[in-house]
Amino acid sequence: MSAPPLLEIKNLHIDMRSGQERLNVVENVSFSIGAGETFGLVGESGCGKSITALSLIGLLNRPLSVGQGEILFKGQNLLKMNGSELRRLRGNRISMIFQEPMTALNPLATVGRQIAEMFVLHQGSTWHEAERKAIAALAQVQVPAPDKRVKNYPHQMSGGMRQRVMIAIALACHPDLLIADEPTTALDVTVQAEILKLMQELCDQRGTSVLMISHDLGVIAKMCRRVGIMYAGHLVEERAVADLFRHPAHPYTHGLLASLPVLGQRTLDERKPLQEIEGIVPSIAAFPTGCRFEPRCTRATPICRDTVPGPSILGDGSFVRCYHHG
Amino acid sequence: MVDQTLLRIENLSVCFPVSAGLFRRSHQAVRAINNLSLSLHKNECLSIVGESGCGKSTLALTILGLQKPTQGSISFDGKPITGAEQPGRMQRARMAQMVFQDPYASLNPRQTIYSALAVPLRLHGLCNQGEVEDRIAATLKMVGLKPEQAKRFPHEFSGGQRQRIGIARALILNPKIIVLDEPVSALDVSIRAQIINLLLELKAQLDLSYIMISHDLSVVEHMSDRIAVMYFGQIVEEGPWQSIFANPVHPYTRRLLAAIPDPFMIIRQEDMTRKDMQPPPLSGFSYYPEEIGTHDVYQSPPATEFLPVGDDHRVRFIAR
Numbered sequence: 190m191s192a193p194p195l196l197e198i199k200n201l202h203i204d205m206r207s208g209q210e211r212l213n214v215v216e217n218v219s220f221s222i223g224a225g226e227t228f229g230l231v232g233e234s235g236c237g238k239s240i241t242a243l244s245l246i247g248l249l250n251r252p253l254s255v256g257q258g259e260i261l262f263k264g265q266n267l268l269k270m271n272g273s274e275l276r277r278l279r280g281n282r283i284s285m286i287f288q289e290p291m292t293a294l295n296p297l298a299t300v301g302r303q304i305a306e307m308f309v310l311h312q313g314s315t316w317h318e319a320e321r322k323a324i325a326a327l328a329q330v331q332v333p334a335p336d337k338r339v340k341n342y343p344h345q346m347s348g349g350m351r352q353r354v355m356i357a358i359a360l361a362c363h364p365d366l367l368i369a370d371e372p373t374t375a376l377d378v379t380v381q382a383e384i385l386k387l388m389q390e391l392c393d394q395r396g397t398s399v400l401m402i403s404h405d406l407g408v409i410a411k412m413c414r415r416v417g418i419m420y421a422g423h424l425v426e427e428r429a430v431a432d433l434f435r436h437p438a439h440p441y442t443h444g445l446l447a448s449l450p451v452l453g454q455r456t457l458d459e460r461k462p463l464q465e466i467e468g469i470v471p472s473i474a475a476f477p478t479g480c481r482f483e484p485r486c487t488r489a490t491p492i493c494r495d496t497v498p499g500p501s502i503l504g505d506g507s508f509v510r511c512y513h514h515g
Numbered sequence: 516m517v518d519q520t521l522l523r524i525e526n527l528s529v530c531f532p533v534s535a536g537l538f539r540r541s542h543q544a545v546r547a548i549n550n551l552s553l554s555l556h557k558n559e560c561l562s563i564v565g566e567s568g569c570g571k572s573t574l575a576l577t578i579l580g581l582q583k584p585t586q587g588s589i590s591f592d593g594k595p596i597t598g599a600e601q602p603g604r605m606q607r608a609r610m611a612q613m614v615f616q617d618p619y620a621s622l623n624p625r626q627t628i629y630s631a632l633a634v635p636l637r638l639h640g641l642c643n644q645g646e647v648e649d650r651i652a653a654t655l656k657m658v659g660l661k662p663e664q665a666k667r668f669p670h671e672f673s674g675g676q677r678q679r680i681g682i683a684r685a686l687i688l689n690p691k692i693i694v695l696d697e698p699v700s701a702l703d704v705s706i707r708a709q710i711i712n713l714l715l716e717l718k719a720q721l722d723l724s725y726i727m728i729s730h731d732l733s734v735v736e737h738m739s740d741r742i743a744v745m746y747f748g749q750i751v752e753e754g755p756w757q758s759i760f761a762n763p764v765h766p767y768t769r770r771l772l773a774a775i776p777d778p779f780m781i782i783r784q785e786d787m788t789r790k791d792m793q794p795p796p797l798s799g800f801s802y803y804p805e806e807i808g809t810h811d812v813y814q815s816p817p818a819t820e821f822l823p824v825g826d827d828h829r830v831r832f833i834a835r
Contacts, residue, residue, distance in 0.1 A: 233703040234674075348567075377566040378730055382774035404704055407776025434782045441705075448708035450737035452760070452777045460737065462715070463708035469673045470703065 193264065194221035195398050196245070196366055201258035203240055203249065205473065212473050214253065215241055218424045220417050222366070227392070227399040229409035229430070232419035233470055238402050242368050245400075246283055247275045262366070281311040284359040288371040290351035294343040300354045301339025307361035326357040330387060349380035356388060363395055370402045385412060406449065410434065418442050421471055421481035423497070428507045438509040441466075441482045480511070488513040521724050522555040522578070522692060527587035529573050543813050547573040549748040550587070555692065560718065560725040562735045564771060565745035571728045574745070575694045578726065580607040605639060612685035616697040618677035622669040628680055629665035632687050639688060650687070658683045659713060675706035682713065686721070695727040699734060711738060732775045736760055744768045749819075754828030764830045
């Protein structure tokens with residue numbers, strides 16, 4: 190390996206306290222993101238992908254807390270930092286885009302002020318200077334007539350425009366890492382395509398690393414080179430995107446890809462029923478002790494029920510957590 | 516040939532007055548649906564695709580009788596269901612029902628599944644007290660749930676099971692048409708296939724007709740028999756699923772198809788719509804709108820006409 194990765198997560202555990210109990214919401218998750226790399230994290234709702242992202246910037250709230258593990262950002266452990274150190278980092282070196290741009294923006298302030306705030310807080314600009322920079326930032330995310338749009342309130346903008354504003358805020362200080370949590374789920378497909386293209390261009394230009402969180406495998410395939418699949422709090426597989434889609438190793442990934450309706454698969458005279466993954470995602474309170482996919486897995490054997498499989502290395506930094514992968 | 520049309524929508528327009536200013540008088544109207552004509556055949560799945568705000572949901576509500584049309588008519592099985600001869604609400608409820616996007620938001624949290632399903636049966640007097648239980652048990656079995664689960668409340672079910680309940684609720688009055696509003700987009704990816712398969716099985720088994728509203732074009736391709744592309748309150752292209760996907764003609768349809776992030780296609784680095792595929796507009800016509808995205812919702816759109824592309828596939832043009 191050459192340069193150390195920008196972000197390294199080692200054996201991250203996130204617990205949820207409920208009464209006397211401690212539930213393992215995220216268990217033993219490790220991955221790293223290199224400089225300028227786009228890493229995808231895929232999983233269903235409740236699998237722990239969003240709280241993994243929130244833990245990176247110290248935004249976990251009770252009853253959630255990091256149990257053990259390390260989050261190294263440029264070699265520094267984020268979990269050991271105090272509030273003011275984290276605040277200096279957050280928005281400046283690491284920033285985040287949320288799913289729903291309406292709830293993430295302040296409805297009582299103009300978008301110009303919300304962008305300008307970044308320059309005032311992190312770069313010590315005066316408000317006057319900052320507002321000029323805000324116009325430039327809006328122009329960069331291709332908002333038409335940015336000098337007029339800075340005076341708009343969020344409710345005066347469409348969903349796509351609001352998400353552009355969010356991107357402008359997130360990239361204002363040229364962060365090293367951008368966390369995008371389902372950035373396009375609330376948008377139309379055509380708008381989604383535009384927003385993804387914009388994110389990709391801006392991040393490529395600036396060499397920003399991206400942690401892309403999505404349940405949409407199409408978005409991941411488009412944006413990322415490497416991808417981690419999460420299931421019920423475990424990172425079950427980490428692969429290069431092309432390998433993952435061609436030869437999924439984990440039974441869950443395999444089932445997930447087989448269950449998707451694929452464009453061009455339906456032939457003129459016959460429609461095959463989609464392959465289903467039997468059963469449902471286990472609830473947090475009743476996670477199996479061994480492999481968490483075991484109750485739904487077709488390849489399961491007794492060993493799967495008792496012990497969590499360790500990572501099997503597949504070469505090229507990829508791994509899968511399964512005794513019967515292939 | 517026997518007329519296979521189950522639902523016929525003719526020249527339907529729906530306008531919403533916008534009130535503003537002093538005395539809140541309405542000066543303008545948003546034209547949500549403009550002169551739309553569409554028909555649904557027996558036992559087919561017709562998908563309506565388009566971006567948010569194009570009038571898809573208004574169309575669904577109008578079909579269900581929850582929104583009054585400003586102009587135009589809808590007929591079901593040859594009989595009008597709008598205007599003066601409009602049947603009562605109870606009768607309409609037995610023609611068409613809806614499956615909603617978010618099953619949790621559409622179920623009453625204080626009602627057990629049994630009572631949610633029993634109320635319509637009692638109101639419509641479809642069967643006597645003794646039969647209600649059997650009918651509910653049969654419907655739950657049909658959607659893949661156990662009759663014993665009827666005693667539970669919505670929060671005790673997972674997302675996929677809740678959507679099954681939503682489907683059972685829609686089926687309980689034996690409607691002919693089911694309107695599916697984004698039936699799987701709120702569900703987990705690993706559950707979607709189960710619901711899609713269930714919907715297709717039920718369609719064949721009960722001879723249902725579906726009108727499906729969806730963003731997800733891979734689901735649309737899998738489920739549909741016909742597809743109508745909607746843009747600013749109008750159908751701009753309509754045809755059998757094969758020809759819409761193989762030969763999209765309208766620029767908006769092409770834009771929609773090009774925007775699909777299909778993982779397998781991205782990995783193979785294929786493009787849905789190649790430029791060289793695009794047929795030139797016929798002489799004297801151009802595709803409307805020439806510049807997508809400039810249409811004003813307050814204006815009635817310019818006069819356009821449908822031209823056949825072949826095999827029941829038509830597309831809207833504007834005379835130059």
